[in-house]
Amino acid sequence: xxxxxxxxxxxxxxxxxxxxxxxxxxxxxxxxxxxxxxxxxxxxxxxxxxxxxxxxxxxxxxxxxxxxxxxxxxxxxxxxxxxxxxxxxxxxxxxxxxxxxxxxxxxxxxxxxxxxxxxxxxxxxxxxxxxxxxxxxxxxxxxxxxxxxxxxxxxxxxxxxxxxxxxxxxxxxxxxxxxxxxxxxxxxxxxxxxxxxxxxxxxxxxxxxxxxxxxxxxxxxxxxxxxxxxxxxxxxxxxxxxxxxxxxxxxxxxxxxxxxxxxxxxxxxxxxxxxxxxxxxxxxxxxxxxxxxxxxxxxxxxxxxxxxxxxxxxxxxxxxxxxxxxxxxxxxxxxxxxxxxxxxxxxxxxxxxxxxxxxxxxxxxxxxxxxxxxxxxxxxxxxxxxxxxxxxxxxxxxxxxxxxxxxxxxxxxxxxxxxxxxxx
Amino acid sequence: xxxxxxxxxxxxxxxxxxxxxxxxxxxxxxxxxxxxxxxxxxxxxxxxxxxxxxxxxxxxxxxxxxxxxxxxxxxxxxxxxxxxxxxxxxxxxxxxxxxxxxxxxxxxxxxxxxxxxxxxxxxxxxxxxxxxxxxxxxxxxxxxxxxxxxxxxxxxxxxxxxxxxxxxxxxxxxxxxxxxxxxxxxxxxxxxxxxxxxxxxxxxxxxxxxxxxxxxxxxxxxxxxxxxxxxxxxxxxxxxxxxxxxxxxxxxxxxxxxxxxxxxxxxxxxxxxxxxxxxxxxxxxxxxxxxxxxxxxxxxxxxxxxxxxxxxxxxxxxxxxxxxxxxxxxxxxxxxxxxxxxxxxxxxxxxxxxxxxxxxxxxxxxxxxxxxxxxxxxxxxxxxxxxxxxxxxxxxxxxxxxxxxxxxxxxxxxxxxxxxxxxx
Numbered sequence: 001x002x003x004x005x006x007x008x009x010x011x012x013x014x015x016x017x018x019x020x021x022x023x024x025x026x027x028x029x030x031x032x033x034x035x036x037x038x039x040x041x042x043x044x045x046x047x048x049x050x051x052x053x054x055x056x057x058x059x060x061x062x063x064x065x066x067x068x069x070x071x072x073x074x075x076x077x078x079x080x081x082x083x084x085x086x087x088x089x090x091x092x093x094x095x096x097x098x099x100x101x102x103x104x105x106x107x108x109x110x111x112x113x114x115x116x117x118x119x120x121x122x123x124x125x126x127x128x129x130x131x132x133x134x135x136x137x138x139x140x141x142x143x144x145x146x147x148x149x150x151x152x153x154x155x156x157x158x159x160x161x162x163x164x165x166x167x168x169x170x171x172x173x174x175x176x177x178x179x180x181x182x183x184x185x186x187x188x189x190x191x192x193x194x195x196x197x198x199x200x201x202x203x204x205x206x207x208x209x210x211x212x213x214x215x216x217x218x219x220x221x222x223x224x225x226x227x228x229x230x231x232x233x234x235x236x237x238x239x240x241x242x243x244x245x246x247x248x249x250x251x252x253x254x255x256x257x258x259x260x261x262x263x264x265x266x267x268x269x270x271x272x273x274x275x276x277x278x279x280x281x282x283x284x285x286x287x288x289x290x291x292x293x294x295x296x297x298x299x300x301x302x303x304x305x306x307x308x309x310x311x312x313x314x315x316x317x318x319x320x321x322x323x324x325x326x327x328x329x330x331x332x333x334x335x336x337x338x339x340x341x342x343x344x345x346x347x348x349x350x351x352x353x354x355x356x357x358x359x360x361x362x363x364x365x366x367x368x369x370x371x372x373x374x375x376x377x378x379x380x381x382x383x384x385x386x387x388x389x390x391x392x393x394x395x396x397x398x399x400x401x402x403x404x405x406x407x408x409x410x411x412x413x414x415x416x417x418x419x420x421x422x423x424x
Numbered sequence: 425x426x427x428x429x430x431x432x433x434x435x436x437x438x439x440x441x442x443x444x445x446x447x448x449x450x451x452x453x454x455x456x457x458x459x460x461x462x463x464x465x466x467x468x469x470x471x472x473x474x475x476x477x478x479x480x481x482x483x484x485x486x487x488x489x490x491x492x493x494x495x496x497x498x499x500x501x502x503x504x505x506x507x508x509x510x511x512x513x514x515x516x517x518x519x520x521x522x523x524x525x526x527x528x529x530x531x532x533x534x535x536x537x538x539x540x541x542x543x544x545x546x547x548x549x550x551x552x553x554x555x556x557x558x559x560x561x562x563x564x565x566x567x568x569x570x571x572x573x574x575x576x577x578x579x580x581x582x583x584x585x586x587x588x589x590x591x592x593x594x595x596x597x598x599x600x601x602x603x604x605x606x607x608x609x610x611x612x613x614x615x616x617x618x619x620x621x622x623x624x625x626x627x628x629x630x631x632x633x634x635x636x637x638x639x640x641x642x643x644x645x646x647x648x649x650x651x652x653x654x655x656x657x658x659x660x661x662x663x664x665x666x667x668x669x670x671x672x673x674x675x676x677x678x679x680x681x682x683x684x685x686x687x688x689x690x691x692x693x694x695x696x697x698x699x700x701x702x703x704x705x706x707x708x709x710x711x712x713x714x715x716x717x718x719x720x721x722x723x724x725x726x727x728x729x730x731x732x733x734x735x736x737x738x739x740x741x742x743x744x745x746x747x748x749x750x751x752x753x754x755x756x757x758x759x760x761x762x763x764x765x766x767x768x769x770x771x772x773x774x775x776x777x778x779x780x781x782x783x784x785x786x787x788x789x790x791x792x793x794x795x796x797x798x799x800x801x802x803x804x805x806x807x808x809x810x811x812x813x814x815x816x817x818x819x820x821x822x823x824x825x826x827x828x829x830x831x832x833x834x835x836x837x838x839x840x841x842x843x844x845x846x847x848x
Contacts, residue, residue, distance in 0.1 A: 004472040016463035035785045037792040039440035048428040067491040137795045361459045368461040371561045
């Protein structure tokens with residue numbers, strides 16, 4: 001058998017320098033999540049496949065990391081968190097008070113062809129707010145998506161819509177169900193040619209075009225409302241959008257309305273939004289008011305389905321793309337060199353060095369013992385540009401119960417008691 | 425098709441209260457890892473199966489979460505991190521200086537029969553120290569395993585050994601290779617009956633028994649060394665153990681020597697250790713000096729194999745079992761109630777409330793807006809025993825640009841400007 005000692009295609013290793021940036025970004029964003037009152041949850045990496053295929057449509061099915069486990073169950077590595085959270089809610093919450101505010105950070109998986117900023121394993125960092133359908137709820141979630149990225153100083157554009165607008169307009173046309181599905185898919189994939197092709201086939205191409213090319217914010221919506229006054233669902237969508245935007249503006253969020261924001265996943269019911277940076281979509285979210293109800297039906301055949309029609313709204317950052325955008329905008333933080341390396345003139349002083357490293361760590365100072373048995377000169381070479389300080393231990397240091405502390409940048413050396421290192 | 429809206433057997437959902445404990449434990453231990461100079465890395469959740477089967481022995485093969493991906497590759501959800509780290513090292517490190525000190529936190533997977541404290545997805549939190557073979561290296565890693573748990577105030581026992589001792593004694597007997605393998609397996613599984621069965625078959629049952637029933641620490645080793653002076657590998661093992669224990673004692677680690685500590689994984693070469701608490705093994709580790717070399721051979725057929733014989737030592741906590749032991753010892757931390765809920769007397773004041781919640785969050789105060797449109801009385805009921813404070817907004821508050829802050833424990837109410845909330 002061919003032995004493969006390599007990572008799989010589309011999967012990545014993260015080196016210490018990668019993890020430092022990732023942990024920094026995660027901490028900054030999670031801090032915002034917590035300020036908004038969201039609590040972390042976690043669901044399994046592996047789930048029954050039908051949790052994702054039941055509602056999320058074919059697109060996700062095709063590209064899922066699905067397989068049969070040893071018990072012949074149809075399982076998959078979760079491709080996104082929202083459906084898993086809906087399942088989580090139904091299984092775990094019986095007696096409780098709404099709203100529930102959850103956040104999560106987890107790997108998700110797709111069996112796509114790997115390409116720039118598309119991997120087979122990537123991370124979603126996001127929130128779900130369950131149980132509330134007021135417009136300020138949508139606004140809070142949108143504001144959080146916005147604030148999280150603002151706290152990284154990232155440049156980005158937040159685009160939002162209400163899916164009912166485009167659906168309402170499409171339903172007022174003579175397009176076939178097939179064509180309606182197709183055009184939504186083309187819109188989502190920014191396939192202008194495909195969109196135009198279908199536009200030609202409809203009696204209301206002009207209105208559709210006006211909606212799709214609409215640019216503006218809340219105050220520009222009234223003109224559009226007049227234009228769409230014969231498409232019930234579309235005007236309902238615009239009304240909802242106006243109510244949400246009222247609060248979005250109070251939250252100080254910069255946004256643009258873009259009715260091309262339709263989201264690929266079939267479970268969104270009204271508000272939808274995306275955030276773009278450096279030609280990448282780095283965040284997607286919206287309201288999904290039917291998913292939990294659908295899952296409840298699937299689960300409890302009896303009539304007493306407590307969880308029918310539980311409204312919910314959420315978003316996920318494509319965490320890896322946020323990192324990528326930060327790098328492209330030269331916003332990655334710089335990290336300090338390692339703190340202290342402890343080296344010895346002769347092996348007989350090693351015991352003393354262990355005592356020193358132990359004491360430093362007990363005082364919350366990060367320190368490395370030179371465990372490679374290097375000579376001082378070699379250890380200094382190794383420490384150069386890597387450590388802020390080197391401690392050198394020889395006969396005099398041991399006899400006087402002190403250490404020599406060398407500042408690797410200035411070259412300055414001091415003869416100190418361990419307690420005195422703190423002050424440095 | 426039968427629709428399954430439930431989690432898979434052996435997998436778990438983690439609620440906010442679970443995640444708070446898990447995050448607390450992770451932070452405490454990772455702080456120690458960093459103090460010891462270890463940096464976080466991450467490798468893929470999915471790997472080629474042969475990375476784990478090449479050396480880790482049959483036990484792990486049988487219980488792996490292995491499957492064929494859509495490209496017909498033999499892949500698996502990683503059952504442990506060490507082999508993946510060895511692969512990671514070979515693929516990513518060409519020009520660098522030893523030692524490398526890595527830590528990781530990741531889910532690992534087994535297709536075992538689920539039972540108490542055994543899950544199909546569980547978490548490993550551990551370290552690998554690559555490139556150094558000095559005894560103080562082993563001691564540093566053992567000390568870290570010990571310190572991490574001490575900082576949680578956990579009660580536990582650290583047992584250590586050098587695998588060469590038991591192997592040396594076994595090699596000095598007339599036992600077949602088969603029997604030697606079996607007895608190591610029985611020892612690892614605490615199967616006394618199996619051990620005794622094989623002991624009967626050997627000419628040196630008495631000596632083996634003495635080794636297996638040895639209890640003590642470094643100072644008790646000299647007697648054993650005399651007893652084993654005709655088993656070359658065993659005395660080598662005892663010498664190594666003594667050298668490591670010299671530093672382990674300097675680090676202030678409490679330990680017992682237990683030659684029954686043989687570890688189930690085939691890649692350990694000398695030092696091995698386990699930590700037990702509440703009848704669970706919560707940590708396992710040791711030195712694996714041949715694994716990276718073996719992987720390098722598998723990878724580079726040419727003679728210039730840079731990474732041959734790269735020594736390494738590490739350990740992993742069974743993170744879920746650490747959590748379980750903490751709970752059993754009543755050491756789980758308590759968490760505060762939520763901070764502030766903002767509620768309004770009438771919907772017309774909602775805009776003002778959004779302003780308040782926004783300002784509080786900007787001042788790093790965690791706050792929730794009552795997004796459920798509850799009446800104040802209902803909101804207060806909801807907040808009872810859940811929030812520390814409730815802010816009530818009515819006409820007077822809006823007119824005077826203030827808020828009413830109610831302390832939910834004392835019932836005391838204050839009429840304050842937002843800036844004044846900080847002082848509370």
